Amino acid sequence: MLCDLPNEVIAIIASFCQPADLCALSWSCKLLYSHASPALYRHIVFKNGPAEYAMSELSRFMLVNDNTERFPPEESRRRGLLRQTRSLDISLPWYEPDSWQTRRTIGAINDMVNLRHMSLIYVEEEDYMNGHDLPLPSMLAETLTTCTVGFKDWANWSIWKATCLFKHPSLRQLELHWAASAVNDAVVDVGCGSTRLESLALIDCLITPDDLYQVLRYPRALQYLTLATDFNDKDMYGDEQVNCADYFTAIQRASGKSLQGLRFDVTHWGNIIVPAPGMHELRDVLYLEVAPDHIEVDKQVLNFQTPIPDIDCPLEQLLPPNLEVLKITPAASDLPTLWSILDRKSEIVPHLRKVILTLHYRNRVMKKELIAALRGSDDYENDPDLFELDEEDLERIYPCARKRVLRAFRGCCEKQGVELMLIHEDSKRKEIFKEGAGPPVWWR
Numbered sequence: 001m002l003c004d005l006p007n008e009v010i011a012i013i014a015s016f017c018q019p020a021d022l023c024a025l026s027w028s029c030k031l032l033y034s035h036a037s038p039a040l041y042r043h044i045v046f047k048n049g050p051a052e053y054a055m056s057e058l059s060r061f062m063l064v065n066d067n068t069e070r071f072p073p074e075e076s077r078r079r080g081l082l083r084q085t086r087s088l089d090i091s092l093p094w095y096e097p098d099s100w101q102t103r104r105t106i107g108a109i110n111d112m113v114n115l116r117h118m119s120l121i122y123v124e125e126e127d128y129m130n131g132h133d134l135p136l137p138s139m140l141a142e143t144l145t146t147c148t149v150g151f152k153d154w155a156n157w158s159i160w161k162a163t164c165l166f167k168h169p170s171l172r173q174l175e176l177h178w179a180a181s182a183v184n185d186a187v188v189d190v191g192c193g194s195t196r197l198e199s200l201a202l203i204d205c206l207i208t209p210d211d212l213y214q215v216l217r218y219p220r221a222l223q224y225l226t227l228a229t230d231f232n233d234k235d236m237y238g239d240e241q242v243n244c245a246d247y248f249t250a251i252q253r254a255s256g257k258s259l260q261g262l263r264f265d266v267t268h269w270g271n272i273i274v275p276a277p278g279m280h281e282l283r284d285v286l287y288l289e290v291a292p293d294h295i296e297v298d299k300q301v302l303n304f305q306t307p308i309p310d311i312d313c314p315l316e317q318l319l320p321p322n323l324e325v326l327k328i329t330p331a332a333s334d335l336p337t338l339w340s341i342l343d344r345k346s347e348i349v350p351h352l353r354k355v356i357l358t359l360h361y362r363n364r365v366m367k368k369e370l371i372a373a374l375r376g377s378d379d380y381e382n383d384p385d386l387f388e389l390d391e392e393d394l395e396r397i398y399p400c401a402r403k404r405v406l407r408a409f410r411g412c413c414e415k416q417g418v419e420l421m422l423i424h425e426d427s428k429r430k431e432i433f434k435e436g437a438g439p440p441v442w443w444r
Contacts (some may be wrong), residue, residue, distance in 0.1 A: 042084050084394075134150070136149065136162070148176075159179035280317040326354070
């Protein structure tokens with residue numbers, strides 16, 4: 001009965017089917033195969049083990065012999081199906097001795113000439129402390145607009161391996177994970193406002209201010225920049241101080257006239273972060289998400305024996321002057337510097353209309369509920385010692401917001417005409433809970 005429907009109707013039905021249903025349809029008859037296969041290849045999603053096998057199968061027909069013979073009909077048909085692909089989301093294992101095999105595995109991406117979204121994340125099979133190589137397709141579709149590449153966990157690959165992405169003519173959004181500056185990689189072809197990149201996210205990347213400046217020179221008018229972490233570890237591993245003033249200078253020099261939104265949090269470097277001047281030069285930034293360490297010295301710093309150098313950072317140089325929305329995550333319940341900024345709002349940030357505080361837990365009941373849920377999760381089975389903590393450790397790692405202080409801070413915001421929004425999140429499960437929304441409203 002399905003085959004009796006018009007072709008247009010069958011194509012619409014296939015567009016709503018799940019991948020498993022499309023596979024079943026493609027095996028039923030030639031007519032349904034002709035409709036199901038293009039829909040099945042339009043959005044390709046593979047994770048972990050199956051991804052390597054599937055991509056190897058897709059790449060197998062690309063390996064021609066030395067005589068460059070013409071492809072048989074089956075292989076030409078596969079190439080035609082790959083041209084239908086619009087979205088690719090894969091996670092592949094990475095093992096340094098087999099990097100050449102990985103490059104052959106991703107060879108099928110070269111034939112996805114109409115690709116618009118690509119997410120290529122590598123999972124390291126074994127700990128490899130030397131420099132990582134980032135296999136990328138030799139050819140990228142000119143239609144590509146959003147791209148995410150990198151490693152899932154700690155890695156050390158040169159950010160200049162992604163030069164082909166920085167130079168891509170139509171890419172609008174780019175997200176890189178675990179890239180780093182490399183001393184031996186010389187920058188030969190530096191961009192100069194030649195690409196259409198609008199949003200750049202450098203997640204868990206360790207790069208120098210000079211490299212950041214060179215990267216930001218590629219986009220013609222970058223609007224949103226993320227230099228932050230998705231890493232939960234906020235512990236300090238040394239007493240070296242990090243002054244981020246050079247990073248703010250690099251951002252201002254390269255993208256200061258176009259940048260509207262900035263997310264900045266480099267606390268994952270494991271060093272002492274000291275509030276530094278420079279954000280006041282970002283005059284066009286309207287939205288700022290920042291770690292509290294960049295506004296006020298972390299109390300944990302006081303436990304270090306090495307004294308903190310005295311860095312002159314007046315309140316007027318802590319925030320962009322035309323800022324409208326300030327999000328601090330994760331924030332303590334008392335930030336004296338933030339109080340002082342609000343008291344001088346008309347001088348420092350006259351256009352500020354909203355402050356968003358991301359807190360760990362609303363109260364102790366909520367904390368115990370989420371800790372209990374974590375103990376029943378896969379993370380607890382893999383690392384049970386992570387949750388064998390006493391109440392003092394829990395209070396240090398997951399501080400509760402003091403309601404009395406928050407009520408006073410809310411009054412200060414109302415006095416200055418600023419809306420205060422509280423968001424409670426569990427940093428381990430990446431869940432957030434909006435104040436007043438009710439317990440059922442949880443989302444990732």
